[in-house]
Amino acid sequence: MSTDSAEQASSYEAQVQYYTSYINGHADYDFAGIYADEGLSGTSTKKRDQFNRMIADCKAGKIDMIITKSISRFARNTLDCLNFVRLLKDLGIGVIFEKENMFTLDSKGEVLLSILSSLAQDESRSISESSTWGIRRRFEQGKLHLNHTKFLGYDKDPNGNLMINQKQAKIVRRIYREFLDGKGAARIAKDLEADGVPNWSGKAKWHESTIRSMLTNVKYKGDALLQKSYTVDFLTKKRAKNTGQVPQYYVSEGHPAIIDKDQWEAKWSAENPIA
Numbered sequence: 001m002s003t004d005s006a007e008q009a010s011s012y013e014a015q016v017q018y019y020t021s022y023i024n025g026h027a028d029y030d031f032a033g034i035y036a037d038e039g040l041s042g043t044s045t046k047k048r049d050q051f052n053r054m055i056a057d058c059k060a061g062k063i064d065m066i067i068t069k070s071i072s073r074f075a076r077n078t079l080d081c082l083n084f085v086r087l088l089k090d091l092g093i094g095v096i097f098e099k100e101n102m103f104t105l106d107s108k109g110e111v112l113l114s115i116l117s118s119l120a121q122d123e124s125r126s127i128s129e130s131s132t133w134g135i136r137r138r139f140e141q142g143k144l145h146l147n148h149t150k151f152l153g154y155d156k157d158p159n160g161n162l163m164i165n166q167k168q169a170k171i172v173r174r175i176y177r178e179f180l181d182g183k184g185a186a187r188i189a190k191d192l193e194a195d196g197v198p199n200w201s202g203k204a205k206w207h208e209s210t211i212r213s214m215l216t217n218v219k220y221k222g223d224a225l226l227q228k229s230y231t232v233d234f235l236t237k238k239r240a241k242n243t244g245q246v247p248q249y250y251v252s253e254g255h256p257a258i259i260d261k262d263q264w265e266a267k268w269s270a271e272n273p274i275a
Contacts, residue, residue, distance in 0.1 A: 012036070019067065032063045055084065058093050070099035071113070078114070085113060152200040153220065153258050162219075162255040169258045171197055175214055176259050180266060185211035221264040222257030225250050 016034050023031045035054035037047075057063050066088070068074045074095065075081035085095060085104050094105035102112055153172040154162045171192075178188050189206035196204045218225060226249040227242055242248060 015069070023067065029065075032057070055087075058088060058091055064093055066093065066095045068095060068097060071097050082110075082114060085110070150200050151219070152214065154255075164256050164258060168200075172214065172220060172258050175211060176220075176263060179211075179215060180263070185215065218264075219255070220257065220259045221261050222253045222255055223251060224254055 016036060019034060020031070023029045035050040037050045054063065054066070058066075071081065074097065075084065088095060089104060089110075094103055096103050100112070102109060104110065104113060153165055153168045155165045157163045174197075175188055175192075178191070179185070183191070186208040188211050189208050192199075192206045193204055197206075198204055199206055199210065214220070227247065
C-alpha cells in the first residue's frame with residue numbers, strides 16, 4: 001500500500017494495524033510483512049523503496065500473495081501496473097485488490113485490471129494537470145518559486161524566498177566586474193580556478209560556459225523568466241526546453257538583486273559593441 005494525501009498519511013498506522021490483523025486473522029495465511037511507502041504518489045515506482053523491496057522479496061521467494069487496498073495504491077501508471085502484475089503472475093504470485101474485489105490470478109483478472117488501471121491512470125493525469133494549472137496560475141500572478149541549487153549567490157529563507165548569500169555574491173560581482181573590465185569568459189574561468197575560488201558545489205572548477213550562463217542570467221538583477229522548461233509527459237516527468245509550447249512569464253524585481261540593473265545592462269553593451 002501507499003499513502004499519498006494528508007488524510008491517508010494520518011491513517012497510516014491504522015492501515016498497518018488493519019492489514020496486520022487481517023492477515024494474522026486467516027489461519028491459512030503466513031504474515032510476510034507490511035510494505036508501505038508513506039506519503040508517496042503511485043504515479044511512478046522509481047522512488048517507492050518499499051514497493052521495490054516487496055518486488056525483490058517476491059523474486060526471492062519470500063512472498064506468494066499480495067493484498068493491497070486498491071489499484072490506485074498499487075500503481076497509477078497502467079504500464080507499470082500491468083507489467084508488475086504479469087511479472088508476479090509469472091512467479092505464481094497473485095495480487096488481491098480489496099476495493100475492486102479482484103484477484104489477479106482469476107481468469108478475468110487481467111482484463112478487469114487493464115480497464116481499472118486505465119481509470120487510475122486518468123486520475124493521475126487529472127492530478128498532474130491540476131498541479132500544473134496551479135503552478136502556471138502562480139506564475140501569472142508573479143508568485144515565484146525559484147530553484148537556488150546550482151545557482152551561485154543565493155540561499156532560501158524559512159519562507160522559501162531567495163536571499164543573497166553574501167560570500168557567494170562577492171564571486172558573482174567579481175565575475176561581472178572583470179567582464180566589464182575587458183576579460184573574456186574563458187579568462188575569468190581560468191583566473192577563478194587559479195585563485196581557488198569555489199563554484200556552487202564548493203569546488204574550484206570553472207568552465208567558460210558557466211561564466212557565460214551567469215553573465216546572461218537575469219536573476220542576478222532581481223528579475224526572473226519563468227517556465228523556461230515544461231513537463232512533456234506526466235508519467236515519466238520528462239521535461240523539455242520551452243520554445244513556445246507553453247506561456248513564459250517575466251517578473252521584474254521579484255527578489256533581491258546582486259547586480260544592479262545599470263551594471264547588468266552595461267554588461268549587455270560590452271557583449272554587443274556598436275561598430
